[in-house]
Amino acid sequence: MAEKKCVLVGVSGGIAAYKICTLVSSLMKKDYEVHVLMTKGAEKFVGVLTFETLSKQRVITDIFETGMDTEVPHISLAKKADCFVIAPATANVIAKIANGIADDMLTTTFLAATCEKLVVPAMNTAMLENPVTQNNIEKCRQLGMHILESGSGWLACGDTGKGRLPEAPVILDAVESLLQEDRFLTGKKVLVTAGPTQEAIDPVRYITNHSSGKMGYALARAARDLGAEVTLVSGKTALEAPVNVEMVNVTSAADMADAVLSRFEQMDAVIMSAAVADYTPAVKADRKLKKKDEDLYISLERTTDILKAMGERKKDSQVLIGFAMETEDLMKNAREKLVKKNTDYIIANSIAESGAGFAVDTNRVTIIGRDAEKDLGLLSKEETARQILQYCLKGGD
Numbered sequence: 001m002a003e004k005k006c007v008l009v010g011v012s013g014g015i016a017a018y019k020i021c022t023l024v025s026s027l028m029k030k031d032y033e034v035h036v037l038m039t040k041g042a043e044k045f046v047g048v049l050t051f052e053t054l055s056k057q058r059v060i061t062d063i064f065e066t067g068m069d070t071e072v073p074h075i076s077l078a079k080k081a082d083c084f085v086i087a088p089a090t091a092n093v094i095a096k097i098a099n100g101i102a103d104d105m106l107t108t109t110f111l112a113a114t115c116e117k118l119v120v121p122a123m124n125t126a127m128l129e130n131p132v133t134q135n136n137i138e139k140c141r142q143l144g145m146h147i148l149e150s151g152s153g154w155l156a157c158g159d160t161g162k163g164r165l166p167e168a169p170v171i172l173d174a175v176e177s178l179l180q181e182d183r184f185l186t187g188k189k190v191l192v193t194a195g196p197t198q199e200a201i202d203p204v205r206y207i208t209n210h211s212s213g214k215m216g217y218a219l220a221r222a223a224r225d226l227g228a229e230v231t232l233v234s235g236k237t238a239l240e241a242p243v244n245v246e247m248v249n250v251t252s253a254a255d256m257a258d259a260v261l262s263r264f265e266q267m268d269a270v271i272m273s274a275a276v277a278d279y280t281p282a283v284k285a286d287r288k289l290k291k292k293d294e295d296l297y298i299s300l301e302r303t304t305d306i307l308k309a310m311g312e313r314k315k316d317s318q319v320l321i322g323f324a325m326e327t328e329d330l331m332k333n334a335r336e337k338l339v340k341k342n343t344d345y346i347i348a349n350s351i352a353e354s355g356a357g358f359a360v361d362t363n364r365v366t367i368i369g370r371d372a373e374k375d376l377g378l379l380s381k382e383e384t385a386r387q388i389l390q391y392c393l394k395g396g397d
């Protein structure tokens with residue numbers, strides 16, 4: 001008989017801790033081995049006995065507790081875990097795990113665990129939006145942890161806003177998707193492009209676009225988490241470089257073309273999510289242009305269409321994925337790009353829709369393949385990335 005998968009559930013001290021009783025109960029019904037780890041704060045909200053009864057396991061809250069057996073509990077639990085979820089994750093616990101602080105049973109076991117990690121923040125909106133917390137969440141993401149976005153709505157403190165713990169079925173889904181995820185990109189080389197390009201007019205001015213790079217960075221992280229060796233060729237963004245990803249920073253469309261085309265042959269898959277300028281100033285002034293009384297006309301010339309260049313030289317084994325971001329006739333234009341640029345997939349991305357496009361954390365895309373199409377619906381950019389890779393590089397949902 002196959003061994004049960006082991007899920008560690010870390011509960012920290014927030015009022016939403018009561019929702020975790022349902023999560024633990026649902027995990028047990030699905031036949032997982034579940035161990036609950038509580039902080040002292042969590043014990044103020046839910047009794048140890050509740051979780052012990054639901055999980056049918058002891059809840060160890062004291063790291064120095066001497067057990068009846070000789071095992072070191074935080075290490076043996078960490079070794080056994082297939083997934084470690086912290087829910088609710090308070091601002092305090094997030095700050096600790098972002099910085100490797102291990103001062104109780106939960107954070108020590110978390111630091112020792114090498115399995116998939118899911119962090120589910122839940123707190124007051126102001127605490128969540130505080131840049132310190134946002135930085136810590138981003139740091140956790142960069143370190144390879146998965147973050148399940150908080151919901152919005154009524155909060156126990158009486159405020160209304162972001163910070164609600166997602167309901168138990170949503171957390172369960174996220175845990176299960178991490179448990180099922182096979183690292184199907186192991187041994188594969190994937191190149192992702194992200195962000196805008198900057199086309200210099202003179203040493204102080206340039207032409208660019210609104211791309212934040214978030215979708216491309218999410219794709220790079222997701223490909224890394226699925227086992228790929230990832231190269232991220234990025235235009236200038238405000239985002240932190242993901243860990244364990246080869247970063248190639250570029251500025252202009254010409255730089256990006258060099259960086260991508262020189263590596264293309266070695267790649268198993270390339271995802272062009274960068275917003276590459278189609279035109280660049282024909283002459284880049286060496287010195288700052290001084291204003292004159294008359295109007296200024298800048299002559300623009302075409303840049304290399306990087307995706308098309310790869311489409312022309314691609315081998316059958318290579319998978320080429322492009323993006324189409326449009327304000328109108330999205331599907332028609334996207335289908336045309338698939339043929340014109342000889343790609344395997346085009347990710348059609350409407351910027352007219354709310355929650356999709358530049359700078360936001362969600363996206364709504366349709367994957368267009370040679371003989372099938374799939375609308376992914378409104379999802380976080382992380383989940384959109386995961387599903388794009390699953391569909392295009394593994395085949396199927």
Ligand code: CTP
Pocket residue numbers: 253272273274275276277278303304305306307308321322323324325337
């Ligand atoms: N792209 C590229 N090189 C360029 C311009 C775009 O590789 N010089 C890639 C983008 O990264 C994206 C895809 O081509 O994956 C679609 O880009 P888009 O600018 O929307 O399409 P275009 O072919 O430029 O068509 P149009 O401007 O007519 O929409």
